[in-house]
Amino acid sequence: MFVRDDYVSESDWNRFREVSEGFPTPNIFVNLRSIKKHFLQLKDSFPYANIYYAVKANPGVPIIKLLDSLGSNFDIASRYELDEVLGLGISADRLSYGNTIKKASDVAYFYEKGVRLFATDSKEDLKNIAKNAPGSKIFVRILLENSSSADWPLSRKFGCHPDMAYDLLVMAREAGLMPYGISFHPGSQQRDIGTWNDAIAKTKYLFESLEDEENIHLSMINMGGGFPASYIQPTNDLKVYASEITRYLQDDFGDDIPRIILEPGRSLVGNSGILTSEVVLVSRKNNTALQRWVYLDAGKFNGLIETLDESIKYPVVTDKDGGREGEVIIAGPTCDSADIMYENEKYKLPVDLKSGDKLYWLTTGAYTATYASVEFNGFPPIQTYYITEDGLQDKFGNPVEKPVK
Numbered sequence: 090m091f092v093r094d095d096y097v098s099e100s101d102w103n104r105f106r107e108v109s110e111g112f113p114t115p116n117i118f119v120n121l122r123s124i125k126k127h128f129l130q131l132k133d134s135f136p137y138a139n140i141y142y143a144v145k146a147n148p149g150v151p152i153i154k155l156l157d158s159l160g161s162n163f164d165i166a167s168r169y170e171l172d173e174v175l176g177l178g179i180s181a182d183r184l185s186y187g188n189t190i191k192k193a194s195d196v197a198y199f200y201e202k203g204v205r206l207f208a209t210d211s212k213e214d215l216k217n218i219a220k221n222a223p224g225s226k227i228f229v230r231i232l233l234e235n236s237s238s239a240d241w242p243l244s245r246k247f248g249c250h251p252d253m254a255y256d257l258l259v260m261a262r263e264a265g266l267m268p269y270g271i272s273f274h275p276g277s278q279q280r281d282i283g284t285w286n287d288a289i290a291k292t293k294y295l296f297e298s299l300e301d302e303e304n305i306h307l308s309m310i311n312m313g314g315g316f317p318a319s320y321i322q323p324t325n326d327l328k329v330y331a332s333e334i335t336r337y338l339q340d341d342f343g344d345d346i347p348r349i350i351l352e353p354g355r356s357l358v359g360n361s362g363i364l365t366s367e368v369v370l371v372s373r374k375n376n377t378a379l380q381r382w383v384y385l386d387a388g389k390f391n392g393l394i395e396t397l398d399e400s401i402k403y404p405v406v407t408d409k410d411g412g413r414e415g416e417v418i419i420a421g422p423t424c425d426s427a428d429i430m431y432e433n434e435k436y437k438l439p440v441d442l443k444s445g446d447k448l449y450w451l452t453t454g455a456y457t458a459t460y461a462s463v464e465f466n467g468f469p470p471i472q473t474y475y476i477t478e479d480g481l482q483d484k485f486g487n488p489v490e491k492p493v494k
């Protein structure tokens with residue numbers, strides 16, 4: 090159904106096959122070389138921007154170390170992510186606390202550790218920051234409505250109306266904080282580049298009105314993530330995103346473009362991962378049913394949560410591709426009927442697929458393992474292995490031995 094070469098190069102595939110052999114499934118192998126490539130492409134496409142990797146997309150230590158060595162900064166959402174990143178010797182001035190939902194005690198913790206850059210979208214949160222992180226730089230996240238073209242929208246829950254953003258930045262100054270900028274997130278896997286245009290126009294309006302009416306000079310735009318990884322639905326190349334978005338910025342800000350921050354998650358690490366699952370059972374619900382049910386040892390609760398509402402449609406390949414195929418419903422191993430990955434979307438798999446065969450889920454480097462349940466039905470969380478230049482590593486960066494046969 091899918092052409093593997095469209096998603097993974099021959100050499101990366103061969104390397105994956107070699108190092109993953111013998112490991113119990115389900116598992117995820119993440120190729121750091123791919124992450125490096127995507128990071129360098131992003132830097133090249135947006136030479137004027139500062140990159141803050143959204144750690145939540147995949148917090149594996151080997152990834153953080155790699156991105157640190159490439160000069161990335163980091164967007165942090167919790168004190169646990171903060172501890173991990175600081176523990177690797179990354180300094181607090183390269184970090185941003187981008188979560189708008191945080192306890193006062195967390196704000197105090199970040200401040201104590203040296204973080205001075207905070208996102209907000211509400212008065213209560215702003216008051217907490219003023220009290221527990223005095224003098225810090227504040228950026229306000231604005232709400233974007235048009236997220237139907239994003240496969241994993243990050244709207245509604247986050248951000249506030251631009252009028253409120255205006256008030257919050259005025260309040261920030263009054264509370265002794267530094268009004269620093271505006272942020273937005275266009276929605277993850279955003280396929281409509283025009284979304285940035287709309288957001289940048291709103292941002293420009295805020296920059297101008299705050300300057301004119303309040304004498305508040307903002308100096309930063311945080312444009313969030315939203316850049317695509319390679320799933321089934323086609324997207325433009327990153328180069329096209331970059332040239333369009335750069336043009337929007339120039340149209341609105343001319344030669345006076347503020348400091349630009351990008352917070353990529355999915356687009357940096359998504360393409361690097363391959364999730365291997367084993368077929369547990371192939372069955373039909375009646376003797377004449379045309380569709381087969383294919384049950385796997387991985388599912389919604391073990392790495393594939395983004396198939397919720399069939400939002401993210403991963404390319405799936407097998408060792409039997411190339412012959413006759415038939416329609417299937419793909420489901421996970423747990424005793425929950427929500428644990429069905431694809432039913433409406435018509436996936437096709439080889440007609441001779443049987444128990445014990447492998448299904449490889451491509452583009453599973455982002456938002457997979459960390460979303461797995463702890464032990465639903467007793468299944469342990471899916472393991473991730475990182476293919477680094479120094480050999481295989483686990484999520485803590487410890488070396489991993491190949492299983493003995």
Ligand SMILES: *Cc1c(COP(=O)(O)O)cnc(C)c1O
Pocket residue numbers: 143145146164187188243274276277278313314315316352353354355356
């Ligand atoms: C999740 C998140 C990101 C990353 O978004 P992607 O679409 O995965 O690139 C960036 N910024 C914030 C604030 C986020 O919550």
